[in-house]
Amino acid sequence: MMNVQDIRKQFPILHQEVNGNPLVYLDSAATSQKPAQVIDAVERYYKEINSNVHRGVHTLGTHATDAYEGAREKVREFIHASSTEEVIFTRGTTTALNMVASSYGRANLSEGDEVVITPMEHHSNIIPWQQVVKATGATLKYIPLQPDGTIALEDVEKTVTENTKIVSVMQVSNVLGTINPIKEMAAIAHRNGAIMVVDGAQSTPHMNIDVQDLDCDFFAFSGHKMCGPTGIGxxxxxxxxxxxxxxxxxxxxxxxxxxxxxxxxxxxxWKFEGGTPIIAGAVGLGAAIDFLNEIGMDNIQQHESHLAKYAIEQLSTIEGVTIYGPEKRAGVVTFNSDEVHPHDVATVLDTEGIAVRAGHHCAQPLMKWLEVSATARASFYLYNTEEDVDTFVAGLRKAKEFFGNVF
Structure with missing residues (x-):
């Protein structure tokens, strides 16, 4: 069982006031906060073993290489890859998806081939494929969404054909919190001779990942969303x-x-890691993985699911609030309040020390599908509490009151 108060003590940034109020951080889907042991690991690298890797025979170079490759092994274990040779460090999910689109897609697609994605994808899993199909003459196709923002496997069966060469889908939606059936989708892709690419940016920080069980061909994620440093993926x-x-x-x-x-x-x-690699970032990511493993990914997922359910229950008591996404979801609650623009909601909440996201969340096609220009989003992580949700809901009531709504 998680002790959230003990966990919170390990995050220095949470112990501050914003605009005269205790910080309530509900924007972890954008980037998570970092525990002290991750910050210390990065600092220790620069203080004690800073050196380039793989090149020198001196002591610092050896220590830096051991730390960097040790982090790779931690990643391998964390996602259950079969070998460290299958783990490539990148700048993040965006770079990783671009690598697949550019290095694999351009070499393996031609006129008449299909790339299949969904309307819920983050721009990082749309734009690279748009560019590749333009360059190769292939076609970009979309699996339709169900009214609640989920994917029906029968629609996958209808959309993926023998002409499909690549299926690329996010495992968890950064807007709707939808958890997509990746394993089943991969099986459909493979039956049709296609490969399965997975955007794991919103899943890897929050649930157990087994790439071999999913049988995906490529899987991308970022360190900064899972308590690690920015700039590493x-x-x-x-x-x-x-x-x-x-x-x-x-x-x-x-x-x-x-x-x-x-x-x-x-x-x-190493053939995919040109130039001086992101050594300190990898060390920090390794420390983040240690931290998450100590808590347990099952515990984290259960905690976030509870908070999302609790938040939906509380938001449902406010008249004029629309909540988007399915009942079963990850720890993300995206919503709109009648007659109050999401940016105004976020601004008022910020005056109360509450950090939420507002905008299109790098998912403009999904916004069009939802028939809105923008939404507000509260996203939860292992350091959030029911009290955070209560403060957030009270702040939203104040926002509605401020803009003249009566409920």
Missing amino acids: VLYGKRQLLEKMDPFEFGGEMIDYVGLYDSTWKDLP
Whole structure:
């Protein structure tokens, strides 16, 4: 059982006032806060072992390489990859998805082929595919959504055809909190000869991930949403696919041999990690994984599900509030309040020290599907409490009152 108050003590940023009120941070879907042990790990790297990796034989270089590759092994265990060769460090989910679209998509798509995604995708899982199909002559198709924002497998069966080469879907919606049936979708993709790409940015911080059980071909996620530093992320890929792909970036570190007119690449995973890698970020991500493992991913998921359910129950008592998404969801509650723009809601809540998100959440096609221009979003994590929800709901009532609504 999680002791949330003990967990909160480990997050220095939470112990402050914003606009004269205790901070209530409900924007973890955008970026999570960092526990002291992650901050300390990054600081310790720079203070004690800062050096480039894989290149030098001196002591600091050896320690830095051990820390960097040790973090890779922690990632492998965390997502249950079969080998560290399948774990590539990137700048984040966006870079990882672009790597797949550019390195795999451009080499394997041609006119008449199909890429299948959904209208709920984050822009990072839409725009790269738009660009690739334009360059290759392939077609971009969308799996329709059910009225509650879920995906029906019969619609997947209808949309994915023998012409489909790539299916790319987020595991958890950053807007609706929808948890998509990735394992079943991967099976449908594979039966049709397609590969399965998963945007795991909103799932990896909040639930157990087993890429082998999901049988996805690529899986991308970011460290900063799971208590790690910004600027570090991961692309998992099945080894047989990664080996056939060309590097995404070219330069130092990723080469085996360079001649005047030709070059060869290092083995996996290093051929995809050109230049000085994100060493401190990887060390911090490794510390974040240790932290999450200590608490337990099942405990985190159960806690967030409870908070989301509690928040929906409390918001439902306020007249004129519309909540988007399915009943079964991750720890995200996206909503609108009648006659009050989401940005105004967020601004008033901020005066109360409550941080929520407002806007299109990098999901404009989904906003169009919802028939709104923007929404407000409260997203929960392991350090949030029912008291945070109560403060948030009271703040929303104040926002409605401020703009003249009577309820």
